Amino acid sequence: MTPALLELDEVSLSRGGRVVLDRVTLRVQAGQVTAIVGPSGAGKSSLLRCAVGLDRLDAGRVRVDGHDALELDPRVLRRRVALVAQHPVMLPGTVADNLAYALPAGAVDGEAARRSLERAGLDVSFASRVAGELSGGERARVAVARALTRDPVALLLDEPTAALDPARAAGVEALMRELAGLGLAVLVASHDVAIVRRSADAAVLLEAGRVTASGTAADVLDAWAGRPA
């Protein structure tokens, strides 16, 4: 088995005395789409937060490309492993300002902005739009483009299709496959069974903060479907 690009090893997290993640182990391969499935409140979003160091782990470790995440500069880690939130927040200014935020001056030229926008399914004309005036679906795409301008090796998506109509959801699905095809490790938290079944190579089932099944997307979804409600 090739070494995983992103590894979470026995990761535990508690918040206000409540156990949120309990010794979760997860491997995300480059060039693959890996899905985290499970009921609401199972800890899917928290797991993504832990992967980018937004929450302090109680135990366990995160490795990126074989390196312990604690040894990486958190700012570098969050560019290499880019997390796109379920309801992305647009920063003040234009879409171009958002794409270039916190990057060295000149790092995102017109060409880089165009490439990121087009990959996220947006026209280059979006660059000059005021980010705060975009619709929910447009924000979601700009958030993906914003992550891509950071040249990540892994892209973490939290419920990327939750607020989208079926046509746009299919677009996100195609985008995930395309990015994996370019060699990125894609990790998606979703409870959209159909999309996970179609687009994910591997999956884990998270229930009450614990991994209760892992394997191919089909096996994991079948295991989840077999659970008493």
Next chain:
Amino acid sequence: MSQAAVGQVVVSVALVLAAIALSWRARIGLERELAVVSIRAIVQLTAVGAVVTLVFQHVGLAAAFVLVMLGVAAWTSGRRIRAIPHGPLLAGAAIGLPALLALGLLLAAQAFPATPRGIVPVAGILIGGAMAAASLTGRRLLEELHDRLDEIETRLLLGASAREALATPLRRAVTTALVPALDQTRIVGLVTLPGTFVGLVLGGASPATAARIQLTVLLSLLFVELTASLLLAHLVSRVVIVAGERIEVPQAQARYGA
């Protein structure tokens, strides 16, 4: 009691009662607080009136009095940032440093006599101004940290340092806190005749002298309030920034994914 004293008591008490009645009628819910602060003000000023004669006669007592002012200001302002550990201590530092620095400069330049009569009132004004700025800064900054945590986390996710991610909330808090000081300076003489000016004129100083002293205080306050605001914002941000370029807001749940 002189005719003036009777008039002062009757009209001011009547106006406070009217304010309480208005609050009750409009269902604002401030009746109790209006009554409490009015009674506090009466007790505090009567007590100060009694001790101030003593304080004005001994430098040691005057210094102690300034420290009490600072302590009360730190406590009052610290309560506005209760969620932050050691709030009163941080507020005390943010208020005391600029206020005492400005006071020292004014005394060194002999702008005011280095006597209890010179020190106590000026220290009161500077500490009071710094307290107002620190309270507003702390309150607004905590609001920003609670209400805009998802924006701050977005900045972190995009690779900003925690300091960079807090720059915008910090700037918003400081500019909001400085609004009263800026407005007070902008309209002085046109809308308000500030206390120092009025007091000096009533005390027999020429209007020109009164204006000069008032201006000295007012312009010093701009420095004192801005510095107090920046210091408090800096101290609070040092508390909420934790290792690993993360931000932990006490008593706040992380918005996203929590």
